[in-house]
Amino acid sequence: MKKRIFIAGHRGMVGSALVRAFNNIEGFQVVTRARADLDLTSQAAVNDFFINEKIDAVYLAAARVGGIYANANFPANFIYENLSIANNVIHEAFSSGVKKLLFFGSSCIYPRVTSQPIPESALLQGSLEPTNEPYAIAKIAGIKLCESYNRQYGTDYRSVMPTNLYGPNDNFHPRNSHVIPALIRRFHEAKINGDTKVEVWGSGSAMRDFLHVDDLAQACVHVMQLPEDIYSNEVEAMASHINIGSGSDCSIREIAEKIAQVVGFPGELFFNSSMPDGTPRKLLDASFLNSLGWQPNIQLEVGLKETYKWFLANKHK
Known part of the structure; x- marks a missing residue:
């Protein structure tokens, strides 16, 4: 009998990558629900779902997400919705007898200023980045x-x-998205409109680690297949969570220049230093997961090209 896997948030970037991953693995039946059919912020609705569906494992990829602008302007939405989703899904999964669950945090859970690369042990060892603190607190919870x-x-x-x-199914909203999809859209529209200059928020000096979402999905399958005794014994000292990253980082200026090249925008980049940079540097230490046999496969330049192709094919949907 196939194991029934509930992927919460299957239409999002992470959830859809997990669906793609499990489509290539025998022995699993993927269960999904659209937001219109299951409100994860409703405890009663989530309770009914688990009672009726007999789920074996949960991948909790559903969340309210966004970039600096969205986090700064909708802090109450970010903390309330993400707390509600985590509370309801984790508790009701337990209440219905689900033994295995994977929760997706975010690198913003770590202190704004900490050692680099950031180890799992850095959690709760300093102050959070103010621009996304409500979201981070919900993820820590x-x-x-x-x-x-x-x-x-x-x-x-x-x-x-x-x-x-x-990667595919990212949010390409001009204001509420993260840096890569926001810049892909901005450079594309500038190219189409014949603009000679594109504004990039911040000084360009902030350093970031970028990972293709299909690499993440493969890492998650790997983590969930680790024997329970190995997993629990190894991560007990690291607060039961594992970093997933590419192992290297680049500046926002560098990623903007790469995206401009991929899109084919020939103009000038203007870095608006009056806009916030966010955390100065955020490189995760993924050495523990690497030691357990996982490595990323998709190079940044290849992933950017694939993501731009996806955007071109789906931008009007």
């Missing part, structure tokens, strides 16, 4: 929920901390 259910009830609820992601 989700990690601690998984930890607490494991300690009290012996569940196998794991958490992964992805670095900055990009």
Whole structure:
């Protein structure tokens, strides 16, 4: 009998990558629900879903996400919705007897200023980046929920901390998106309109680690297949979460120049230093996961080209 896997947030970038990954793996039946059919912020609705669907494992990729602008302007939405989703899905999964769950955190859970690359042990060791603190707090709460259910009830609820992601099904909104999709859209529209200059928010000096979402999906499958005794023994000292990153970073200026080249924008880049840079540097230490046999496969330049092709094919949908 196939194991029933609930992928929460299957239409998003991470969730859709997980669906693609499981489509190539035997022995699993993927269960999904559109937001219109299942409101994850409603405890009653989530309870009914788990009672009726008999789920074996959960991949909790559903979240309200966005870039600096969205986090700064909708902080209440970010903390309320993400807390509600984590509370409802994790608790109701436990209540219905689900033994395995994977929770997706974010690299913004780590202190704004910390050692680089950032180890798992850096969690709660300093102040968060103010521009996305509400979102980060909700994600930290989700990690601690998984930890607490494991300690009290012996569940196998794991958490992964992805670095900055990009790829198909990303959010390309001009204001509410993260840096790579925002710049892909901005450079594309500038090329089409014949503009000679494109504004990039911030000084361009901030450093970021970028990972293609299909690499993330493969890493998550790998993490969930690790034996429980190996996983729990190794990560106990690291607060039961594992970093997933590319292992290298580049500046926002460098990524903007790469995207301009991929899109074919020949004009000038203007870095607006009056806009926030966010965390000065954010490179995750992925050495622990690497030691367990996982490595990323998609090079940044290749991934950017594939992502731009996806954008061109889907920008009017």
